[in-house]
Amino acid sequence: MAPDKVSILIIYTGGTIGMIKDPANGSLKLFDFKKIMGQIPEIKGLGFRIDAISFDPPIDSSDIDTSTWTKLAEIIEENYKEFDGFVILHGTDTMAYSASALSFMLEELAKPVIFTGAQLPIGALRTDGKENLITSIVIAGAKEYGKPVVPEVCIYFESKLSRGNRTTKVNAEHFNAFQSANCPYLAKAGVHLVYNREYVRYPGKFRQLVVHKDFNNHIAILKLFPGITPGYLDAVLEYKDLRGVVLETYGAGNAPTGSWFLDRIKKAVDKGIIILDVTQCSRGSVEMGRYETSLHLLNVGVISGYDITTEAATTKLMVLLAQNLGVDEVKMLLNKSLKGEITLP
Numbered sequence: 001m002a003p004d005k006v007s008i009l010i011i012y013t014g015g016t017i018g019m020i021k022d023p024a025n026g027s028l029k030l031f032d033f034k035k036i037m038g039q040i041p042e043i044k045g046l047g048f049r050i051d052a053i054s055f056d057p058p059i060d061s062s063d064i065d066t067s068t069w070t071k072l073a074e075i076i077e078e079n080y081k082e083f084d085g086f087v088i089l090h091g092t093d094t095m096a097y098s099a100s101a102l103s104f105m106l107e108e109l110a111k112p113v114i115f116t117g118a119q120l121p122i123g124a125l126r127t128d129g130k131e132n133l134i135t136s137i138v139i140a141g142a143k144e145y146g147k148p149v150v151p152e153v154c155i156y157f158e159s160k161l162s163r164g165n166r167t168t169k170v171n172a173e174h175f176n177a178f179q180s181a182n183c184p185y186l187a188k189a190g191v192h193l194v195y196n197r198e199y200v201r202y203p204g205k206f207r208q209l210v211v212h213k214d215f216n217n218h219i220a221i222l223k224l225f226p227g228i229t230p231g232y233l234d235a236v237l238e239y240k241d242l243r244g245v246v247l248e249t250y251g252a253g254n255a256p257t258g259s260w261f262l263d264r265i266k267k268a269v270d271k272g273i274i275i276l277d278v279t280q281c282s283r284g285s286v287e288m289g290r291y292e293t294s295l296h297l298l299n300v301g302v303i304s305g306y307d308i309t310t311e312a313a314t315t316k317l318m319v320l321l322a323q324n325l326g327v328d329e330v331k332m333l334l335n336k337s338l339k340g341e342i343t344l345p
């Protein structure tokens with residue numbers, strides 16, 4: 001093993017990508033990623049040293065929970081020094097949540113962590129999995145002047161590299177399954193792999209990786225809809241252990257103006273529950289105060305999520321609430337871009 005070879009650790013969690021056709025009966029079965037080099041010989045051509053860890057058993061990403069994120073962060077922490085980059089194979093359904101969570105867990109990350117998956121199994125003839133996997137490995141191993149080109153948690157899917165905490169799954173049918181509506185892609189893969197370096201975040205010098213492994217999941221996602229009832233609001237806001245709410249509002253962060261609504265929101269805020277205003281629109285930002293309908297929210301103590309995705313808001317809240325911080329400090333950090341997850345005005 002040449003010591004100067006680029007080294008990549010593939011972590012296979014499960015999902016559609018990890019299936020291959022059983023030659024005996026033609027059915028799709030889970031694939032042992034430890035044997036990856038034998039199964040996808042093209043990877044050898046990269047000249048990288050590649051190792052793989054498989055979850056046992058692999059899981060559909062609908063079964064991902066916070067303990068899975070802790071496990072992923074621990075694997076990265078344990079192998080951080082030994083590998084130049086990490087590729088996480090993951091089901092697409094909750095990939096945007098996992099990539100967002102890892103981005104907040106891995107503070108001062110200085111190496112690439114690239115999530116990818118597939119809409120068709122790697123064993124299927126028309127699979128999108130091979131290109132997604134091979135290009136993810138290339139990106140995870142890409143260096144310039146000895147430094148990683150993209151030292152961030154990202155999702156690579158269908159020719160596009162996005163910051164993980166800016167990404168949302170938008171298509172259950174097409175290969176083009178993810179969008180990064182409010183942040184430019186960090187790279188695009190065509191004949192050439194073109195990096196959008198001006199948008200890539202680089203860590204400060206001499207900083208050490210810090211891993212946040214805990215979550216407080218006593219939070220709620222409350223999506224507004226015309227006709228929402230006071231009883232429904234009460235059911236959510238009076239949940240005993242509630243610490244935070246991602247309030248999915250209309251347009252630029254707007255919500256009903258009636259006292260039946262605002263009084264309940266104010267009561268929750270006064271109890272110390274953090275309410276973050278996140279728009280239901282996939283593009284654009286919350287602008288509290290632009291309309292009267294959001295000014296009221298601001299006045300009762302709701303804070304702006306700007307253009308954060310629900311996935312990033314949810315995971316950021318859970319990570320921050322698990323740290324020993326006061327309510328005001330959590331609010332202050334929610335209004336800051338910690339890992340490029342929001343565009344501040």
Ligand code: ASP
Pocket residue numbers: 014015016017059060061062090091092093094117118119
């Ligand atoms: N249900 C699968 C999952 O998210 C779909 C996929 O892998 O894309 O695990």
